[in-house]
Amino acid sequence: MIDAVVIVLREVLEAMLVCCVLLASSYALGAKRIWLLPVTLFAVGGALLYATNLTALTDLFDGRGQELTNVLLLMLTGASLLFYLAQLPGVITQKTSGVTPALYASLIVASAAAMVRELAEIFIYIFSYGIASGQTAPVVSGAVIGAGVGVSLGIFIFFGLLWLGKRRCLQVSAVLLSLIGAGMMSQATRFLVQSGFLPGEHIVWDSSWLISESSLTGELLHALLGYDATPGIEQLAVYFASLLIAILLLRKLSVNQSLDVDSLRH
Amino acid sequence: MISIRWFLTLTLIALLVLVSFLSSLRGYRESMAEAETLFDLQLLEHVKLLGLLNPASFLFGNTLVIADSVITTPAELELSLQLLVVYQIFDREEKLVIRSENSPTENMAAFEPGYQHAEFNGYSWRALVAQDPLDGHWIMAAQRNDVRYRLAEAVTLQAVLPGVxxxxxxxxxxxxxxxxxxxxxQTLAASVRAREAGDLNVVELDDIPKELTPLTQSTNDLLTRLAMAFDREKRFAADAAHELRTPISVLKVQLHNLLHDLQSRQLPDAAVQTTRQSLQELGQGIDSLAHLIEQILVLNRTTPDQYMRQFTRINLLALVQDVVSNEFEQILARDQIFSLDGLPAFVSGDDTALRSLIQNLLVNASKYTPLGGQITITILQEHNKVLLKLEDSGPGIPEQQYAQVFDRFYRLPDAHHDASVTGSGLGLAIVKHIASMHQADIQLSRSQNLGGLCVTVIFQAYQQDNPA
Known part of the structure; x- marks a missing residue:
């Protein structure tokens, strides 16, 4: 049961972090909640599709299909997060009708892509380790506990961000989203290295003695910063490149925000 | 902002889930550790029991199977097999003396006293090894780790599941x-929302919670202050208008006296002529002042609350005829042709207010229609509506100004009518005010027949069961 708790909690926490920060940010912008509906539909549908076609998916590209799907989903999330950040300054300065369809689209794509991968992993785990191996009760109750704890933490993250007030909430969530986005990009690079599409010979450091990836701290840092105990040079390059883009976008945001603080206080 | 209900519900559930699930996890780990201890104790009891046996009295390879005679159901047998402790007994030279059915022929654990981890028969086992202090023979007992884990979890889950x-x-x-x-x-909000626009009475609710008392209190204070302010404004305008009537009457009398005096004095004709003209202009000024004050009085006298309750059944045709007969002098003076068309139609309303409405419309029409022009009033009944239509052959009003002409003190630019026409700019404001009190619509358009302005007032027809 503990294994189920840990595995599900890790997946749920990763997905909740993206979704709740995006939700808080969109709330501060005055977006409607309706975008959660397509996210739920896409996420659950996509995850079921992914989980039920796992074998076929794995066999694609000489058995590297699953890695490539993960890379695709991670990059989709990372890219749409950056796209969201790129639009923030424009939306904030536009005083009349704030949230544009493009912004809604980036919200939906980022959240749905993040959830598809995590949900699919949870489905596969529950099915193969629980139902198929006669361990339904412990695995399902472990999964419920893990998911419950993960969602609850997500709720606290959401209200914590809202509690900061509109302006601070937007700033903090923008910083968090750029970190998460960069983390996703570096994770995608890692998958590419693992499946042999990138060389990945140089491991820059090994900090597993300090923070193990499988420890709670490691998991949290992994979800938030894309922490990797043994990062390759390509991973670091992609990570910092994404972060740099995000910082450039955010710099524009902070300049605009100081001018348009009052426009948000409606 | 997110609703209080969602905030409280979500955070409370999240808190409940965190506390109960984390304590369940803690309980789970503790129970699992306890179960481990229990199983270890079970192994120890087995070893102690085996120590009581005298190995010399048994033959090699013999097994003890007594379970079959006690256990009857297959489920119990299955459980017993799972719980089964396998054992081996060796003599002091480490030669196998006796073993259970499913134990290996080699020693299953090292010859070291204490709990050990062992691997055999394709499973991992928890083994306990002990040596007899008297003759030095070895006793080994073992249980399958996965069985121990699964049984412990099955018991523990029973405690965790209800929480989940x-x-x-x-x-x-x-x-x-x-x-x-x-x-x-919600009750407070509903009771504030359900009020009519003019209702400024204090909010009175039973059992208002302590937290809402300040809000109710300040809302009530605000309502009271607002009601007082409205009252003061109304009284001021009414008093002012009323108080102004007397000096105006005095002015009129004095003017009359002056004109009379002028005739009786022996003055040059030219001087009399100039003075008479000035005095006549003064008279016109006083008349329009008097008219303005009358209008203000009408506007302030007709407040919704007071008048709605006094509505009666009114014959619109008779009322129009009455008003026309009063104002006919003015129409005649301007050589205008007037016609009235229609059948008796009944509306629910206030006599004085409706009279004022018709009078204002008629006087306006006569004022802005050139000499010798034409004015028509039509009364129509369509289903449950009564239409009062007043058309003239004057210059009309530009369409883009239809909305503004109902504003108080709004007057059209002189280009649209004869500049000599005087008015207060209150006439149509009063008409609009009275119409809205009667829940009637006013539409302005260009007259199809006469080419001037067409004002249509649409009333609800009088209904027996609905006097309001």
Missing amino acids: IGVPIAGLLIWWIVGLGLRPI
């Missing part, structure tokens, strides 16, 4: 209880 299942129920209850707690706010 209970959380959704608790969530529903929290949603309901939070809603119950917030109901006074």
